[in-house]
Amino acid sequence: MSKPLFDTLAIIGPGLIGSSIMRAARAQGAVRSIVTSSRSPETRARVVALGIADKVVATNAEAVQDADLVIVCVPVGVCGAVAQEIAPHLKTGAIVSDVGSVKASIVRDMGPHLPDTVHFVPAHPVAGTEHSGPDAGFAELFENRWCILTPPEGTDKEAVDRLSAFWTLLGANVEIMTPEHHDLVLAVTSHLPHLIAYTIVGTADELETVTRSEVLKFSAGGFRDFTRIAASDPTMWRDIFLANKDAVLEMLGRFNEDVSALTKAIRHGDGDALFEQFTRTRAIRRGIIDAGQDTPDADFGRPHGHDD
Amino acid sequence: MSKPLFDTLAIIGPGLIGSSIMRAARAQGAVRSIVTSSRSPETRARVVALGIADKVVATNAEAVQDADLVIVCVPVGVCGAVAQEIAPHLKTGAIVSDVGSVKASIVRDMGPHLPDTVHFVPAHPVAGTEHSGPDAGFAELFENRWCILTPPEGTDKEAVDRLSAFWTLLGANVEIMTPEHHDLVLAVTSHLPHLIAYTIVGTADELETVTRSEVLKFSAGGFRDFTRIAASDPTMWRDIFLANKDAVLEMLGRFNEDVSALTKAIRHGDGDALFEQFTRTRAIRRGIIDAGQDTPDADFGRPHGHDD
Numbered sequence: 001m002s003k004p005l006f007d008t009l010a011i012i013g014p015g016l017i018g019s020s021i022m023r024a025a026r027a028q029g030a031v032r033s034i035v036t037s038s039r040s041p042e043t044r045a046r047v048v049a050l051g052i053a054d055k056v057v058a059t060n061a062e063a064v065q066d067a068d069l070v071i072v073c074v075p076v077g078v079c080g081a082v083a084q085e086i087a088p089h090l091k092t093g094a095i096v097s098d099v100g101s102v103k104a105s106i107v108r109d110m111g112p113h114l115p116d117t118v119h120f121v122p123a124h125p126v127a128g129t130e131h132s133g134p135d136a137g138f139a140e141l142f143e144n145r146w147c148i149l150t151p152p153e154g155t156d157k158e159a160v161d162r163l164s165a166f167w168t169l170l171g172a173n174v175e176i177m178t179p180e181h182h183d184l185v186l187a188v189t190s191h192l193p194h195l196i197a198y199t200i201v202g203t204a205d206e207l208e209t210v211t212r213s214e215v216l217k218f219s220a221g222g223f224r225d226f227t228r229i230a231a232s233d234p235t236m237w238r239d240i241f242l243a244n245k246d247a248v249l250e251m252l253g254r255f256n257e258d259v260s261a262l263t264k265a266i267r268h269g270d271g272d273a274l275f276e277q278f279t280r281t282r283a284i285r286r287g288i289i290d291a292g293q294d295t296p297d298a299d300f301g302r303p304h305g306h307d308d
Numbered sequence: 309m310s311k312p313l314f315d316t317l318a319i320i321g322p323g324l325i326g327s328s329i330m331r332a333a334r335a336q337g338a339v340r341s342i343v344t345s346s347r348s349p350e351t352r353a354r355v356v357a358l359g360i361a362d363k364v365v366a367t368n369a370e371a372v373q374d375a376d377l378v379i380v381c382v383p384v385g386v387c388g389a390v391a392q393e394i395a396p397h398l399k400t401g402a403i404v405s406d407v408g409s410v411k412a413s414i415v416r417d418m419g420p421h422l423p424d425t426v427h428f429v430p431a432h433p434v435a436g437t438e439h440s441g442p443d444a445g446f447a448e449l450f451e452n453r454w455c456i457l458t459p460p461e462g463t464d465k466e467a468v469d470r471l472s473a474f475w476t477l478l479g480a481n482v483e484i485m486t487p488e489h490h491d492l493v494l495a496v497t498s499h500l501p502h503l504i505a506y507t508i509v510g511t512a513d514e515l516e517t518v519t520r521s522e523v524l525k526f527s528a529g530g531f532r533d534f535t536r537i538a539a540s541d542p543t544m545w546r547d548i549f550l551a552n553k554d555a556v557l558e559m560l561g562r563f564n565e566d567v568s569a570l571t572k573a574i575r576h577g578d579g580d581a582l583f584e585q586f587t588r589t590r591a592i593r594r595g596i597i598d599a600g601q602d603t604p605d606a607d608f609g610r611p612h613g614h615d616d
Binding site (some may be wrong): 112126127128130145148175179194210215216220222226227228232239248251254259262263276285286287 | 387409434435438452467483489493498500501502503504506507508509510512513514517518520521522523524525526528529531532533534536537538540542543545547563566567570571573576579580583586587590594598599613
C-alpha cells in the first residue's frame with residue numbers, strides 16, 4: 001500500500017468508469033476514503049451492495065463537500081450542469097476533474113462555473129468496455145492504458161502533478177496535451193470508429209435480402225467486432241458527437257474521400273490499388289502491437305483456446 | 309477417435325485455413341492420411357517441421373492423385389487455375405471443395421474445369437484470424453463456427469452429406485445455401501466490414517494534424533478493433549473484393565446513405581436521431597451474443613484479467 005495521495009475522493013456518477021476508479025483507488029490505497037453520489041436509488045443500492053465506496057449519498061453537493069479530489073464521471077452533455085451544482089460546495093484547494101471523451105467542450109462547459117479556490121484539471125482515461133453501470137467496473141481497467149490530462153492555460157502545476165500521480169498509481173500512463181489537440185486525436189482513434197460501427201450495424205439490420213438471423217449467425221467474418229463497438233452507451237456517445245462535432249465532421253470528410261477511392265478501385269477491378277492499400281494497413285496493426293495497446297493473439301470473440 | 313470419413317485428404321495450400329483443416333482432421337480422426345502441396349520450398353519445409361501432414365509434395369497434381377477429398381485452400385483469384393491444373397489427375401468419385409470467401413465466382417471459375425467423374429461441393433468455413441501461413445493454423449479454428457456449403461444445382465446428395473459430415477466432425481455447424489445468397493450475406497457480415505476497416509486505418513495514417521505515434525498510442529478507444537480486421541491477408545482480400553464486386557458495391561451504397569444520415573444528424577446537432585440509432589444497434593449486439601458467435605466478456609485486446 002502506498003501513502004494515500006488524497007484524503008477524500010468524490011466520484012460523481014458511479015458508472016463503468018466511476019466505479020472502476022473507486023475500485024482501483026481503493027486497491028492501490030490512493031485515497032483514505034471514497035464518497036459517491038447518484039440520484040438513482042437503484043444505483044445507490046447497487047454501489048452499497050458492491051461495497052466499493054465508504055459513503056453513498058443522493059446529492060452531488062453532499063458528495064463534494066469534504067473531498068480534496070472530485071472526479072465528475074457523467075455523460076459529457078451534463079458536465080456543465082454538474083459543475084454549476086457542485087461549485088458552491090467545493091472545498092478550498094480541491095482538485096476538480098472529469099473523465100469525458102471530449103475536452104474542449106468540457107473546459108468550455110465546466111470551467112466558468114468553478115470558483116478560483118479550486119484547481120480544474122480535465123482528464124480523459126482512454127479505456128472502457130461496451131458495458132455500463134456500477135457492476136461493469138473493475139480495478140484493472142486503467143492498467144497500461146493512457147490517461148490524457150488537458151489543463152487549461154495557467155493551471156497550478158502542483159495540482160496537475162498530483163492528479164497525474166493519482167492516475168499513475170491506478171496503472172495509467174499519463175500524457176498532457178491541449179484540449180483542442182486531444183479532440184482531434186480522439187476524433188480519429190475513437191469517435192470516427194464508433195460512428196462507422198454504429199452505421200454499419202444499422203445498415204446490416206435494414207436489409208431486405210439478408211435476414212437479421214443470417215447477419216447474427218455469420219458475424220464471425222468481421223461484423224462481430226463492429227457490433228461490440230456499436231453496443232457502447234448511447235447517451236455517452238450522443239453527447240460525444242454533439243460536443244466534438246467539428247473534429248468528427250472533418251474526419252468523416254476524409255474518411256468519405258477514402259471510401260470513394262476504394263469503391264472506385266473495386267468498380268474498375270483495380271486489384272493493384274486494393275492490394276497496395278491492404279498491405280499498408282497491415283503495417284499499422286504491427287505498430288499498435290509494438291506500442292503495447294494490443295496483443296498479437298488472434299481474437300475470436302471468445303477466450304483463446306490455443307495459446308493462452 | 310471416430311471412424312475416418314475419407315481415406316486421403318489433399319489440402320492444396322497449407323496456409324491458415326488449410327493447415328487448420330489438417331490439424332483438425334487429424335485431431336478428430338476424420339481421414340486416414342493427409343497430403344498437402346505448395347510450390348514454395350519454405351512453406352513445404354515449415355509444414356514438414358510442424359508435422360501436420362503425412363506427405364508434403366511440390367505439385368498440386370501429385371497431391372490430388374490418390375485423394376478422395378480435395379480441398380483447395382488458395383486465394384479466390386487462383387482457384388480457377390488450380391482447378392484446371394488438378395482436373396486431369398483427380399480420382400474418380402473424389403469430392404472437390406474449397407474454402408473461398410466468395411462462392412458464385414468460385415462455381416463459375418472452378419466448375420467448368422472439373423470432370424463429371426468428381427463431385428464439386430464449394431464450401432466456406434466462416435472462421436479465420438488476421439494471421440497467415442501454416443504456423444498460424446490450429447485445430448480448434450472451426451469449433452462452433454459456421455461452414456456454408458453451396459453445391460451447384462444437380463450435385464450428388466451423398467457427396468454433400470459426406471462433406472457436411474466432415475465439417476461437422478471438425479466442430480463446425482453446417483448450413484447450405486445458393487452461391488448467390490451466400491455472397492450477399494457475406495458482403496454485409498464480412499466484406500463490407502473489412503473494406504471499412506481498411507479504409508479507416510488508411511485515413512488515420514494520412515493525417516497531418518495527428519501523428520501516427522498518437523494514433524497508435526490512443527487506439528484503445530475503438531480504432532484498435534479496426535486495425536485487427538485491417539491486418540488480414542492482402543492478396544486474399546483483393547481477390548474477394550474483385551470476385552464479389554456487385555454485392556459489395558450494393559452494400560457500400562447503402563452504407564454510404566446511412567453515413568450521410570448520421571453525418572447530417574451530427575451537423576444539425578440532432579441528439580435524438582443519434583440516440584435512437586445508437587440504442588438500436590445495442591440490441592443487435594445482444595443478438596450476436598445470444599447466437600453464440602461471441603461472449604459478453606468485454607475485450608481490451610488482451611487476456612481478460614478480471615473475470616476469466
